[in-house]
Amino acid sequence: MKFLHLISVNLRRKKLRTLLTAGSFMVALLLYGLLMTIKVALSGGVDVAGADRLVVLNRVSLIMPLPISYKEQIQRIPHVADLTFATWFGGYYQDMKNFFPNYAVDPESYPRVYSEYLLSEEELAAFRADRQGCIVSPPLAERFGFKVGDRIPLEGTIWQGTWELNARGIYEVSRGEMLTSEMWFQYDYMEERRQFFKGTVGWYVVKVDDPANAMEVATAIDTRFRNSPFETKTDTEKAFAAGFANQIGNIRLLILSIGSVVFFTLLLVTGNSVAISVRERTGELAVMKTVGFSDASILTLVMAESLVVSAVGGGIGLLLAKFFTLGGDPTGGMLPYFYLPGRSMLAGFGVALAAGAGAGIIPAVGAMRLKIVDALRRV
Amino acid sequence: MVRVDGKGSGAVVELRNLDKKYYRGEEEIDVLRGLNLDVDAGEFIAFMGPSGSGKTTLLNLIGGLDTPTAGTVRVNGDEISALSGRKLAAWRARNIGFIFQMYNLIPVLTAFQNVQLPLLLTGLGRAERRKHVEAALGLVGLSDRMNHYPRQLSGGQEQRAAIARAIVTDPKILLCDEPTGDLDRAAGDEILDIISRLSKEYGKTVFLVTHDPMAAKRASTVLHLDKGTLLECTADGQLVCGTEEVRR
Numbered sequence: 001m002k003f004l005h006l007i008s009v010n011l012r013r014k015k016l017r018t019l020l021t022a023g024s025f026m027v028a029l030l031l032y033g034l035l036m037t038i039k040v041a042l043s044g045g046v047d048v049a050g051a052d053r054l055v056v057l058n059r060v061s062l063i064m065p066l067p068i069s070y071k072e073q074i075q076r077i078p079h080v081a082d083l084t085f086a087t088w089f090g091g092y093y094q095d096m097k098n099f100f101p102n103y104a105v106d107p108e109s110y111p112r113v114y115s116e117y118l119l120s121e122e123e124l125a126a127f128r129a130d131r132q133g134c135i136v137s138p139p140l141a142e143r144f145g146f147k148v149g150d151r152i153p154l155e156g157t158i159w160q161g162t163w164e165l166n167a168r169g170i171y172e173v174s175r176g177e178m179l180t181s182e183m184w185f186q187y188d189y190m191e192e193r194r195q196f197f198k199g200t201v202g203w204y205v206v207k208v209d210d211p212a213n214a215m216e217v218a219t220a221i222d223t224r225f226r227n228s229p230f231e232t233k234t235d236t237e238k239a240f241a242a243g244f245a246n247q248i249g250n251i252r253l254l255i256l257s258i259g260s261v262v263f264f265t266l267l268l269v270t271g272n273s274v275a276i277s278v279r280e281r282t283g284e285l286a287v288m289k290t291v292g293f294s295d296a297s298i299l300t301l302v303m304a305e306s307l308v309v310s311a312v313g314g315g316i317g318l319l320l321a322k323f324f325t326l327g328g329d330p331t332g333g334m335l336p337y338f339y340l341p342g343r344s345m346l347a348g349f350g351v352a353l354a355a356g357a358g359a360g361i362i363p364a365v366g367a368m369r370l371k372i373v374d375a376l377r378r379v
Numbered sequence: 380m381v382r383v384d385g386k387g388s389g390a391v392v393e394l395r396n397l398d399k400k401y402y403r404g405e406e407e408i409d410v411l412r413g414l415n416l417d418v419d420a421g422e423f424i425a426f427m428g429p430s431g432s433g434k435t436t437l438l439n440l441i442g443g444l445d446t447p448t449a450g451t452v453r454v455n456g457d458e459i460s461a462l463s464g465r466k467l468a469a470w471r472a473r474n475i476g477f478i479f480q481m482y483n484l485i486p487v488l489t490a491f492q493n494v495q496l497p498l499l500l501t502g503l504g505r506a507e508r509r510k511h512v513e514a515a516l517g518l519v520g521l522s523d524r525m526n527h528y529p530r531q532l533s534g535g536q537e538q539r540a541a542i543a544r545a546i547v548t549d550p551k552i553l554l555c556d557e558p559t560g561d562l563d564r565a566a567g568d569e570i571l572d573i574i575s576r577l578s579k580e581y582g583k584t585v586f587l588v589t590h591d592p593m594a595a596k597r598a599s600t601v602l603h604l605d606k607g608t609l610l611e612c613t614a615d616g617q618l619v620c621g622t623e624e625v626r627r
């Protein structure tokens with residue numbers, strides 16, 4: 001504690017330099033925060049996806065359907081605990097640009113399999129009882145001001161016409177940040193009116209009794225339908241979500257490259273500034289050693305300066321990034337997962353500290369090794 | 380008692396057969412050669428000698444800032460030439476006060492904070508530290524300049540603050556390397572008054588390096604450093620020859 005004052009006066013002796021160094025941390029971590037936000041947004045719900053859920057798709061393509069008759073057959077496969085299905089409907093509300101994901105789902109099993117979406121007993125019962133009922137996610141409700149009981153006309157794009165829906169519930173999630181703009185409505189309602197693809201579903205979602213059995217179940221399902229007109233491709237939900245993301249490009253690599261360049265630039269800029277500040281007070285460091293400061297305590301003091309600058313600069317940068325992304329999805333529906341996760345902020349802070357430590361270590365070791373007699377001669 | 384023949388025993392500073400060589404590339408510089416010195420507690424020694432004769436080197440060896448090429452340095456019974464690194468730093472903090480020609484105060488700390496610096500390494504609490512710092516600054520007559528930064532002090536005042544820093548931990552030994560070298564006569568005399576007082580009233584063992592015979596006159600013994608060893612002389616440079624035990 002009593003050394004804090006020493007650290008702070010040393011940082012304040014060249015205020016502009018300290019500000020510029022902290023500023024480069026701020027800019028770098030702001031950039032990092034925004035990149036992470038974009039990465040999370042583009043990789044969709046990869047992080048939210050459960051490990052015990054498998055997604056069964058048509059082997060040929062994501063947009064090709066599967067027969068509804070597969071339901072009974074999949075259910076009989078060992079270790080399948082539960083099963084539901086959904087179809088991408090692709091409707092919009094009022095205007096084409098008001099796009100948001102909407103699915104036709106099985107009202108019985110879908111809320112059961114996606115148990116992280118919380119609905120009250122009454123809401124569930126009302127949804128299941130109303131053929132034209134629908135469930136709305138909180139961001140969607142907020143975006144258009146939907147309330148339970150509202151009538152929502154959905155314009156079909158794949159299947160033409162206006163589909164009249166009644167909002168019967170707005171789900172909640174236990175983890176606040178994971179919300180996406182979406183809507184579920186009854187499969188039967190779509191099925192009775194749609195002009196083609198009758199008797200099919202978009203994909204099945206299989207819940208396995210134990211994540212350890214996931215691979216076995218996936219193989220069993222795909223084997224079961226091999227050589228049928230509708231071959232399947234079963235993957236974990238994470239892989240499914242990541243598959244979407246990979247279509248946009250190798251984001252991870254891109255972000256990693258940008259991140260590395262920023263990190264090393266930071267290392268050089270900060271390392272240089274710490275080195276200069278240590279060289280400027282060679283004599284003072286020697287005096288401190290003379291009066292009894294050990295080599296280790298000198299090392300610690302120099303490192304602490306570098307770490308304080310990186311923590312403050314980096315911290316402000318991350319908070320700014322968080323602040324800029326608080327507004328949520330700037331595209332109005334295209335990037336439902338637009339947020340900066342706490343985990344990424346923590347990782348960013350770790351990276352900032354690592355850069356601070358990396359930049360400080362060489363000058364700090366130099367200061368530690370400094371021989372008093374040589375340094376005093378130079379004064 | 381002060382001896383330069385290596386025959387004393389039980390002195391507070393005891394140097395035996397001290398060699399110090401520097402290497403500059405191929406060239407070997409013999410600065411100290413077989414130097415012996417015994418100094419009892421409370422003595423006031425002045426080191427004189429031409430520039431480059433090794434006065435600073437000798438002082439650094441006594442203070443544990445440097446290690447000899449050969450020979451032993453015993454201070455207060457500790458063989459410090461055998462200590463290293465961390466132990467030596469802690470030992471210095473307890474036993475030695477250093478005063479340099481260039482004051483070497485830290486410019487971003489006030490006089491008070493500069494003097495307090497060595498106390499940060501002790502277990503003393505805030506209030507106790509303040510008491511010690513105020514006492515040290517009072518002793519050098521700087522009580523009214525406590526919150527001034529070095530650049531707001533005159534050279535003499537800076538040197539007084541440096542003395543306060545050297546004595547704040549109450550070390551038994553003071554090492555002063557040309558403390559008046561950068562000051563005019565009046566300011567220099569004030570500094571020498573303080574150092575003399577520390578010797579007489581507080582019983583410190585003082586080693587003073589100086590080029591100034593007037594300053595050397597304050598010492599109880601003047602030693603001349605020449606060709607790597609010590610000889611006793613009078614303050615104005617006259618060698619006192621033929622004596623083994625140089626004083627009392």
Ligand SMILES: Nc1ncnc2c1ncn2[C@@H]1O[C@H](COP(=O)(O)OP(=O)(O)OP(=O)(O)O)[C@@H](O)[C@H]1O
Binds near residue numbers: 374402408432434437
């Ligand atoms: N690190 C070093 N490397 C090489 N030579 C050194 C080193 N330190 C001191 N010397 C040499 O050792 C000799 C003694 O130096 P020292 O500083 O002890 O002399 P001094 O008596 O204090 O001189 P001055 O009166 O000018 O302060 C000088 O010749 C100096 O050049």
Ligand SMILES: [Mg+2]
Binds near residue numbers: 434435436
């Ligand atoms: Mg010298």
